[in-house]
Amino acid sequence: MVTMQDVAERAGVTKQTVSNVVTGRVAVRPATEARVRAAIAELGYVPNLVARSLATGSTRTVGLFVPTVSAPFYADVVEEVEDALEERGYHLLLCTTRLDGERARRHLAGLTSRSVDALLIAGDQGLTGHLPLLADVRFPVVLCAWEAPLPEGFPVVTVDYEHGGHLAGRHLRELGHERVAVLASPAHTVRVEGFRRAFREDGITVPDGAVHLAAAPTFRGGLDAALTALRTDPSVTALFATHDVLAAAAMEAARALDRSVPEDLSVVAHDDTPEGLLSRSALTGVVLPKREMSRQAVDLALQAITTPLRPTPGPRLLLPRLTPGTSTARPGPRHGER
Amino acid sequence: MVTMQDVAERAGVTKQTVSNVVTGRVAVRPATEARVRAAIAELGYVPNLVARSLATGSTRTVGLFVPTVSAPFYADVVEEVEDALEERGYHLLLCTTRLDGERARRHLAGLTSRSVDALLIAGDQGLTGHLPLLADVRFPVVLCAWEAPLPEGFPVVTVDYEHGGHLAGRHLRELGHERVAVLASPAHTVRVEGFRRAFREDGITVPDGAVHLAAAPTFRGGLDAALTALRTDPSVTALFATHDVLAAAAMEAARALDRSVPEDLSVVAHDDTPEGLLSRSALTGVVLPKREMSRQAVDLALQAITTPLRPTPGPRLLLPRLTPGTSTARPGPRHGER
DNA sequence: CTGAAAGCGCTTACAG
DNA sequence: CTGAAAGCGCTTACAG
Structure with a gap:
């Protein structure tokens, strides 16, 4: 050499x-x-970059934890974070946690001391129990896309999920829907709350029984839950899916049960990926500011590397928006006939 | 510290x-x-892992180039590679090239000298022109999922794409389809050749005009191509999509043109993600041995770190399989009626 | 603007 | 089984 x-x-x-x-x-x-x-x-x-790193104390590498890259939302976050890092001359070390806290713990242990300059954690699933471990870590940690209760002591850039759920609910209310069901991941309680609040504000209760949890955040898991939802109460005129994969499953369930969207059933989603690679081009959905969130998280992390953020800044809440598509409409004539 | x-x-x-x-x-x-x-x-x-790396000459990190993580195929490859690396005590440095050779070049420059122990490149798109750069690199490079002509001097673990295309073609032939169209990405020429060979073997020519290239490997790009294909020749009874995103687009196009699958139109895909997160649970598709490919590529790379692979081993070709779904059937009565 | 020195925190033979 | 020494390849003050 x-x-x-x-x-x-x-x-x-x-x-x-x-x-x-x-x-x-x-x-x-x-x-x-x-x-x-x-x-x-x-x-x-x-x-030799390693020698330089030892001398300077910086690896110019940032770690990113995401639950998976197979979900469109996280795939986008990974690419946005990568772009932001690259612009600033940093590399991306990727760890997928697969909703497995133990796996996250192992990854964290592997990152000990100086192999990354900072760590970004996107998505809280399976991690909340392991947060205390982050206190021992030698580099700044920034949380993003965090729906669970916000822990103290970490900078957070996330989305107002309650507001997102509320937007979806209000959209359905404005169209006149009254009887609806929710297809949710167990971790998405905040979006569901927001959704129900929209109905509650109009004096309508979305009963607990109308909220169907997907056993797994997969298409298959969503499909089963969607079929159950539509069979349990065939009179529902709209479905709210709390993330993109569940929304795709909802569309498929509607097709299987011969209910056309939006005539026979409206579908509104959270986490839509409108320009993504998937088949949901025309879905009405709450879109999250992934790009903005990723960039702010990266900026916060890089800033914390040089200047410790004391005191820890309060959480930044970005606002989601509702993008109208063709999957929602006023309740059709079938409404209530069954 | x-x-x-x-x-x-x-x-x-x-x-x-x-x-x-x-x-x-x-x-x-x-x-x-x-x-x-x-x-x-x-x-x-x-x-301090950096100090250890300087002393040992190993970072225990492997780089991975993929075109994107937003395509289900590559998302799976990333997670498989990550798993294989983790089991062997290595970290994953991820770079997405976005079909952009210049971007790949920049990433490669950033990885110079000792910041990774080895590099895996999955997917040839946009990279073939930049292969000479790899000769200057200080660490072993392994190529995988490579459909372009195989370069000399690099270990390769890939899939027999020609065979995959042939499987798809033979499946349609066995069902009795004669008039078909192909929805392809420009890079997927080998799969298309295999597909056409299956028809040629039965004395049927799939004309050039029946092959429709998607302008972009996105859902939108695929949808446009699929609509064109079905409008150009409404008498086709089956569609072959060369990758998963195009298949999703084909299904959507069929729906838009009111042709039900499989009664009015069969759809067979390459790169299906059967247990993935998408809405193609029932698609008939050629599935690639992603897991096997990823593990072999990782093993080859890690092996090359300690023992230079001289001479370079010949390419390993893994065989894809056809998984029957519900998106294909014998040509329906509509066939030829138009 | 250029050079001599110390140091980053570890590992690796090599003696004892 | 344990210690003294050299070295991995760079950067960072500090003199000149």
């Missing part, structure tokens, strides 16, 4: 001068710089 | 002994080890 020392000898300078040329931190006389650059090119010198 | 030296002083030994305890490389007398472990616990010592 070619080292700085080799370059220095070739150029007839000391390695400190080579370092000055490479890092650009200190000005170097043009003639010297040219000699050094020529030597670098001739020898094919490439700086 | 607590160092090995601090622990050594506390335990009344030298730091080499602490190192021996931590790495377990050299046996240490039980009594000494107990003292060292106690000191580690008391001081909350955590080894």
